[in-house]
Amino acid sequence: MTGPPLTTPDGRYLVVRGRLWRCSDPALTPERRDELTRELMQARRDKQTAMRREDREQREDARARVDAAKRALGERGPVWWSDGAPDLTRHLARTTPYADWYASLAEAPTPSDVSPAESPASADHPGTAADAARAAADAPATDPALADAAPSAPHA
Known part of the structure; x- marks a missing residue:
């Protein structure tokens, strides 16, 4: 199931196969x-x-x-946030301050863990963040050494 991209709670990073990639500047x-x-x-x-x-x-x-x-x-160069937090682009989510949040996604019930009546999946709600994390983990790997391999971050 494909849903919206998995984004950290603060909106700074997309998570792709467990790795953080800086989102575009929401001020744009x-x-x-x-x-x-x-x-x-x-x-x-x-x-x-x-x-x-x-x-x-x-x-x-x-x-x-x-x-x-x-x-x-805003995906490269100086960070677009002003609280002094470092840029964690390309870091594994599990080795950053997002580790607890990211680990909690794996604990979320999957669609097969809930009855159809309890399932949140619908046309209006395509899935959970855990679904997105699993889908990203199943995606084919790319070479992270490519200078322009980071995905562009769409913002709603």
Whole structure:
């Protein structure tokens, strides 16, 4: 079951296969976030094309555009929060201050643990955070060493 992305309670990180990835800055307007996301995705496509063509100059240009878009989104560079908390991007959730919260997700009942009458799953409520955590854990792994591998973080 696919639901909304698993996000830390404070909205700072997405959790993908147990790893934290910084969300985009919630202060961005939806229009600006959409514009930057389009720029990011185009730069990623351009990088892929340059790599296929073995065009080092174009690849480096595209990588710089990926980085610029991610910085503008708030996913890289200085953190967008002001309470002095460190950036925990790429850290495992279980080794951070989010460890107790993340562990509690595994303790949440799964849809098979509850009767259909008690199940929260419906068109209006696609599943629990635990469902999202399990789905993310089942997703195929990608190489975290890729500089632009972090997902863009959509915000509601």
